[in-house]
Amino acid sequence: HNKKKLLQGGSVARAILESKKFGVRALIRDETRPSVQVLRDLGAEVVKGDLNDKASVEAVLKGTYGAFLVTNFWDNFSKEKEVFQGKLVADAAKSLGLKHVVYSGLENVRRLTGGKLEVPHFDGKGEVEEYFWSIGVPMTSVRVAAYFENFLGPWKPVKASDGDYYTLALPMGDVPMHGISVADVGVAVSCIFNSPEEFVGKAVGLSSEALTIQQYADVLSKSMGKEVRDTKITPEVYEKLGVPAVKEVANMCRFYQMKPDRDIKLTHRLNPKVKSFSQFVSENQAALKEN
Known part of the structure; x- marks a missing residue:
């Protein structure tokens, strides 16, 4: 998961630098x-620091116009630590x-x-x-849909024990699940920075498309050349x-x-090159085949 966080930050840095x-x-x-050398090569100034440390955060934010912030729950599986980091950055941004x-x-x-539900x-x-x-x-929140990248990692199709097919187990029933490639987030965020009057004070849901688990399975089947079935698992099971x-x-x-x-329409307006799941999968076939 740490890699995803880096990818999100890296994708944003790259898009902002490219927009000049x-x-x-x-x-x-x-x-x-x-990834740090990659950022340097793109022209970013890289500063070592720590989101848990007030002086460190203030030093990196000093003299900047704005900031993109992604905190990481998966570092310690701790909601408290994530909230602490976020509030520390908010206070520094304010002051x-x-x-x-x-x-x-x-x-x-x-x-x-x-x-009723807790999702830390x-x-x-x-x-x-x-x-x-x-x-x-003055803050815009981007709420990013499920990462397509998860289908190459934790949600990868699993070989069935009772036959020559693979299974996909995500408890969504028949409700479509929104998704996007983390690599496509950067351009959308860069556009948001360029239109503060439209986006400050708002929450923006980023999504390339919404597919049912069976539709995700169908795209994966085509790419793998193996049948992938939605197990129709319930959240309880x-x-x-x-x-x-x-x-x-x-x-x-x-x-x-x-x-x-x-907001699929808005996401496509912010990043017209945003990839569909089938485009994403065809570009990542090698990673899928590592089963």
């Missing part, structure tokens, strides 16, 4: 990562008078469902969104699987079944 309207200063923790923050947020599911990796981001707005920072973060994913899918707002 802003320079980029990137906050990184580990200078030995290959330094930043003109526009774009935050990679998500809904506060716990609040929206009156405590959403809820913390929702709390941070609310905090940014409550202290008056999914929760009993012995895989990491089952409750988290089950509750996320329960929330997705409530159809949170993701």
